[in-house]
Amino acid sequence: MTSAARHAPTRSAATAGRRFGLTFNGRLMAPGVVILGALSFFPLAALIAMSFSRVRLLGGVRLEWAGLDNWERAFSDPELWRSWGLTILWFTTTLGVEMVLGVAVAVALSRLVRARGVVLALVLLPMFAAPAIVGLLGRYLVDPTFGLYAWMLQGAGLDGDILGDPVTAFVAVALMDVWEWTPLVALITLAGLSGVNPSVLEAAALDGADQWTTFWHVVLPSIQGILLVALLIRSMDAVRYFDVITVTTNGGPADATKIIPLRLYEAAFRFFDLGYAAVIGLMMLVLTIAIARLFVRILSGKGARP
Amino acid sequence: MPPAPAPPPFTRRRFLGLGGLGLGAAMLAGCSSPAAAPPPAPTPGEDLWRRFAGTTINFISENTAPTAAIAANLGPFAELTGVTVDIVTLELQSLVQRVALDMAGGQAQYDVVYADPYQVLAPYRKGLVDLRTLVDDPQYPPLDQPVEDFIPTQLRAAGTFGTDGALYALPYDAPTMIWQYRIDVFEKYRDRMARDLGFDPAPGPDSTWEQYHRTAAWINEHVSEVPYGTGHQAKQHDSLMCDFSNVLWSYGGDYFADGAGVGLTGSDDPGPCLLASEEAVEAAEFYNDLVGIAHPGSRGWDWDGVGAALRAGEVAMAPNWHEYAAANEEALPGLIGYAPMPRGPVRSANIYGGTGIGISATSEGARLGAAWLFVHWATSQATQLSNLESSVGGGTPTRRSVYEMPEVEAATSRPSDLPNMLTADAVTAAWEPDRIGLRPKIPMWNECDTAVFTELSRMLAGRQSPRAAMERSANRIDQIVSRGWVA
DSSP: OOHHHHHHHHHHHHHHHHHTTOOHHHHHHHHHHHHHHHHHHHHHHHHHHHHTEEEEOTTBOEEEEOTTHHHHHHHTOHHHHHHHHHHHHHHHHHHHHHHHHHHHHHHHHHHOOSSHHHHHHHHHGGGGSOHHHHHHHHHHHHOTTTOHHHHHHHHTTOOSOGGGSHHHHHHHHHHHHHHHHHHHHHHHHHHHHTTSOHHHHHHHHHTTOOHHHHIIIIIHHHHHHHHHHHHHHHHHHHHTOOHHHHHHTTTOSTTTTOOHHHHHHIIIIISOOHHHHHHHHHHHHHHHHHHHHHHHHHHHHHHHOO | OOOOOOOOOOOHHHHIIIIIHHHHHHHHHTOBOOOOOOOOOOOTTOOGGGTTTTOEEEEEEESOHHHHHHHTTOHHHHHHHOOEEEEEEEOHHHHHHHHHHHHHHTSOSOSEEEEOIIIIIHHHGGGBOOTHHHHTOTTSOOOSSOGGGBOHHHHHHHHOOTTSOOOOOEEEEOOBEEEEEEHHHHHHHHHHHHHHHSSOOSOOTTOBHHHHHHHHHHHHHHOSSSSEEEOOOOSTTHHHHHHHHHHHHHTTOOSBTTHHHHHHTOOSOOOSBOTTSHHHHHHHHHHHHHHHHSOGGGGGOOHHHHHHHHHTTSEEEEEEEGGGHHHHHHHSTTTEEEEOOOBOSSOBOEEBOOEEEEEBTTOOHHHHHHHHHHHHHHTSHHHHHHHHHOSSOOOOOOBHHHHTSHHHHHTTSSSOSSGGGGGHHHHHHHTSTTTEEOOOOOTTHHHHHHHHHHHHHHHHTTSSOHHHHHHHHHHHHHHHHHHOOOO
């Protein structure tokens, strides 16, 4: 076989690649990108089609054109907007508490000299529980008949059902989320802390900076990038939070915990109003993309800084 | 000559614009199912019960007492027919979801379906087989008792929709909400209560909601054996609508005009909602006051929660489904009594929660035949008696002939081997036409139900007045009904 014959397929592939404007790297990545694209694009296309349709189920799924009906309903539905407001409150509350607590726990762990491994393992334990189990655990602990926390609160004179009151129910499910996911923030932060340049810390100490000043002006700026990663991961989760609320309150009482993912589930899989659910799903998608782009832009800015 | 212009690049935007939407719609529209094949015909002289031996079918059911009993006692059916039945039990909402998706998929993963009349039968009846075609088919064994043996109200409420004459399900269970109370508490304090309150507090057919309220408040203050007089299933859940409906109907309110007809026969277009009526508002005001003096856990309990609370000695009385009697008797033997729900200004109303079992229209061939044999067997007189005797379940028979059996009649008083039958007097009274409470059998009830219990939950949380709760419920239901139903 001649050298030209051996190289013919390569030249042909290269020609095809050039035709589609693909570089060598692009050609290597193409199969994966095509599969990923298919997996993302087809459901998105179906979702958009459904949002303009009434969806029939019996005898096979069929779409009937409904124009902008579902979109009009969504934009004029006060219950849906109430859920959006609640979702934003949920998002800021849980994320804020988890970030502050996670950083505090990470700093405390980084200063541990003895038994750090054991303490770290204990701190990380909640993260390994399935969210549904966390919900069940929480529900049993606050049950007014036999719950340990409820019993302790009753002993302190605080009667009533924690999951039966709108405010305490919201706080309770938020705390369950905080309990489970603060360890993740702590773990990521701990990784960031280990990368802080010791010579900078030493210089700060020589300049007479106290611990708080060092943390605020030296450590925190050094780990901002990795904190944004933690924020990005948790924010994506917070927008589609579902399990714990479903197991504990199912959105109640008085819709006090019915954040958008629950309303989406309700529309799609309880009422089978799939066209309307598609609109809610697309709204969630837009919000998620907006949050992700915001954080990635901030993250890129930090990365570009010398 | 200038070069020909290059074709526009194939951008994401162009791709989406050209084919995406059409592709998505085509992909969804392609999920249709072929027509179901009939079961194979029997050979001459073949045992009609064993026609489908070797077949395996799936039964999906809510996790209720009769299904627990049947699941524990499938041996006789397997011996009789050679058919294997795999049972999936779920919480009702999950069941409805699975059934709807199964019917949409057209593959009949579930052959036999627990067809809740309000959440499965009404919206998805077109996905169920008309059982009359099988009842009258000589290729199947005849029913040991005729269809007319089923309690007539339950046969219509749980098995039919509209006036098309089709029978979509055979009544399978019959939970009905009744008044459950601690006998020992009432025996001990009856005289004191009567003296203080000015009426006989013993639960009975003539007791009123007003008396129930005052009795509960009295127990809160004077009884040390139980912390609270009453408990309610007032969680933001289907249970809250059920609990409230008893009061609503007893005060003369209703969801729609001809409420009894809409509940019994069903309707796709029930007309305007009546929840904003003065009777409904009065009922909501009373219910709000009642839950206000109930165990604080009430706002977080569904039917399981309030049942557990009664058995744990947290409350002295509660309205709940009668099928909890077996569990009550196990936890507090001889200590729980049963009566029809109290009367309001108009009547006593006991919400009916019975369900039938039907066959998915996508089931075909031998599986369709085997599914009918199972439905036949599971609703037969012998199986219903066997369920009653089960140590793991405790059925709620739907055939009149079962209640007339000597051993069943004997079990209606203590000591009883069939603890669910201890409720027989109460539920028999509850099923009388002027006492039974039937929620609207409309295809969009699931969403209407959610609107009602959400607004009630807001009321109980103090976020709106009873009047506002009723007016908002009526408004939301009207909007839901006006959109119609697409299945």
